Amino acid sequence: MRTAIGVDLGGSHVTAAVVTDDGTIHSQHEQDLEDLQFEAVVAAVASQISAAMKDAGSGVAGIGIGSPGNIDAATGAVLYSPNFGWTRAPLGEALRKKFSVPVFVGNDARCATLGEHAFGTGEGTEDFVLLTLGTGIGGGIVAGGRLLLGNRWGAGEIGHHQIRPSDGFVCGCGKIGCFEAQASGTGLIRHAFAVAPSFPRSTLLEVARDKLSSKKIRKAAQAGDKHASAAWNNFIADLAIGLANVIAFVNPEKIALGGGVSTAADFMLDAVRGPVDALTTMVPKGTTEITIARLGNNAGQVGAAAMVFRGGLTAGDAAGA
Numbered sequence: 016m017r018t019a020i021g022v023d024l025g026g027s028h029v030t031a032a033v034v035t036d037d038g039t040i041h042s043q044h045e046q047d048l049e050d051l052q053f054e055a056v057v058a059a060v061a062s063q064i065s066a067a068m069k070d071a072g073s074g075v076a077g078i079g080i081g082s083p084g085n086i087d088a089a090t091g092a093v094l095y096s097p098n099f100g101w102t103r104a105p106l107g108e109a110l111r112k113k114f115s116v117p118v119f120v121g122n123d124a125r126c127a128t129l130g131e132h133a134f135g136t137g138e139g140t141e142d143f144v145l146l147t148l149g150t151g152i153g154g155g156i157v158a159g160g161r162l163l164l165g166n167r168w169g170a171g172e173i174g175h176h177q178i179r180p181s182d183g184f185v186c187g188c189g190k191i192g193c194f195e196a197q198a199s200g201t202g203l204i205r206h207a208f209a210v211a212p213s214f215p216r217s218t219l220l221e222v223a224r225d226k227l228s229s230k231k232i233r234k235a236a237q238a239g240d241k242h243a244s245a246a247w248n249n250f251i252a253d254l255a256i257g258l259a260n261v262i263a264f265v266n267p268e269k270i271a272l273g274g275g276v277s278t279a280a281d282f283m284l285d286a287v288r289g290p291v292d293a294l295t296t297m298v299p300k301g302t303t304e305i306t307i308a309r310l311g312n313n314a315g316q317v318g319a320a321a322m323v324f325r326g327g328l329t330a331g332d333a334a335g336a
């Protein structure tokens with residue numbers, strides 16, 4: 016059995032895991048990131064990789080890193096990452112100098128898609144989409160068994176297709192009404208504020224803004240709270256538009272939803288399936304299953320390791336790690 020180090024690099028912390036080629040995580044090392052300067056992040060990543068390498072012993076096949084941003088998967092350079100404020104940061108090169116095994120870097124959401132496709136709910140499918148609904152919407156597309164990378168590594172930025180360009184929320188990317196602005200966990204919170212004037216007696220928003228979570232709104236909606244239900248219904252309507260668009264573009268066998276909002280699986284899926292069906296016109300209805308992702312927060316590390324087992328995202332056939 017082969018072993019790789021799978022690294023999930025985020026804006027607030029880095030996790031390095033020892034992963035075998037059956038998709039099992041054997042140990043994990045995590046560190047918070049306080050300084051987001053390139054050199055400081057490289058040092059933190061390297062220290063967690065070293066700890067994982069020690070656990071793994073000899074014969075590690077390589078190191079895979081999933082990082083936010085537009086990543087040149089051939090060289091491992093982070094071309095642009097608003098999360099870190101980096102442009103053309105040579106992450107792969109910096110880590111290759113520190114370790115004697117192959118190092119691969121890919122976009123974090125694309126790595127998670129690879130993990131969920133190889134070892135999660137996408138296993139055995141040829142056409143698969145992962146959407147992680149968190150503070151934003153991350154995702155990726157597997158078509159014909161291959162993870163789509165695009166001409167310049169931009170394929171799969173599903174969160175930034177506009178679904179409400181005239182009346183939507185402002186997206187972090189600068190556009191109005193992106194799928195991510197409307198249908199992420201943050202989007203649900205924004206829907207709650209947007210409908211608040213219609214519910215003057217609601218207690219839903221009587222917490223500090225940074226304490227209000229999408230989970231709290233979802234739970235209140237499940238309990239029948241009117242204000243939360245109105246926000247939830249608007250959120251579901253926007254989620255359905257985006258999902259129907261993805262179906263029109265890709266008609267995958269499965270779309271897997273991950274992230275915090277999707278933990279109430281049945282509540283979400285029961286609500287969204289009908290509206291998605293209604294918006295599915297030319298693609299035969301019911302030919303894309305909408306389901307919940309299985310690997311949770313581990314998808315990024317497992318997928319980064321899967322990237323190693325297949326020799327990088329740019330190597331040959333992307334099917335089967």
Ligand SMILES: [Zn+2]
Nearest residue numbers: 175186188193
């Ligand atoms: Zn956007």
